[in-house]
Amino acid sequence: MLKIWGRMSSLNVRKVVVAAQEIGLPFERVDAGAAFGIVRTPDYLAKNPNALVPVIEDDQVQLWESNVIVRYLCARHSADTVYPLYPLALPARFDAERWMDWQQTTLNPAGRDAFVQWIRTPAERRDAAAIA
Structure with a gap:
């Protein structure tokens, strides 16, 4: 059975969990x-020598980095289904990959400081400048 290491307060862990749920994979x-x-x-x-989450263990495969994990899960577990979660045709596939990479490299960093301040920092210690 698929094992996902990571806490649900991590956006990257949630991404992997949602992919597994959409594919219909049982997991721990x-x-x-x-x-x-x-x-x-x-x-x-x-x-994971980076000491970060998520990590998956799927049979003999261990992977880290959320986008790589999502790509792997889709390729291994949904490619042969009627409605694969990940596009198979090259133009559509690379359009999906572009958006996955944009989310990781542009969208996440832009909102990370505000997220940490609003969600993970007690109100009395929040930095208003980081939220703005």
């Missing part, structure tokens, strides 16, 4: 990162 999720710890243990560092 293990809380890791932030307050849950685990990511600095030798066992976890063997899975």
